[in-house]
Amino acid sequence: MKKSSLWVLAALAAVLVAGCQNQRAPAEQAVASAESTLTSVRDAAMHYEPDKLQAVDAQLTGVKDSLSKGDYKAVLAAMPALNTAINDLRDTATAKQQEAQAANDKAKDAWGPMSADVPKMVDAIQSRVDILSKSHHLPKGVTKDTLAAAKSGVDSMKAAWGAASNAATAGDYSTAVSKGQAIRDQASQVMQSLGMTSS
């Protein structure tokens, strides 16, 4: 081969290498930026959009694999789709997080009156159960089974109230109110079974 041809080939090779190296920095920066955005929303995404997060992680892994192999062209080609996926994940996870926070704030308002009210219901039932337990007979409409169910009901309501209170202490008012409402419903039924409605 002529020397001039060799020189041309060498020059072409140099241009190719330079071209690839020119894409390296943008590819690395693009991946770093995508990772940074994903890191900032990862906690919310894990909680509210775990499936989407898993898909985005898989996409990112693929892009980083291309980067490690020096296929910068493939990295840059894949970045628009990856960025769209990350942005969508960020938007939906953030929206769900804000919805949950708003619901929790609303539940916090409901918790105040409930935390005063429900214990009083249970105490009233406990008082009646204690007195009926001393009775030689039971009032009309109340059987031994009814009384036994009420006793066990009071125990379960107290345990459930403990769990509700713990949830409220931890800031999870949505759970606290949900549990509290279930106790309130149970207490209403027990009161009815014991004939505790006012005449």
Place this chain on the structure above:
Amino acid sequence: MADEKNPPADNPYTQIHVVQSGDTLSKIAQKYYGDAALYTNIFEANRDVLSDPNKIRPGQKLRIP
């Protein structure tokens, strides 16, 4: 939750009985507890309005613990 924290007087869920003509605490206890002898529970829960367990009058609102 404890009775001492929510005595009947302060508890809006304590049942209320409106005394009718002919009522006695024993009859009221019989009605709600199945046992007339437990009338003392009603008397104790209403010490703020009853000084004598034998003296109740129609229209009075009594707490039934």
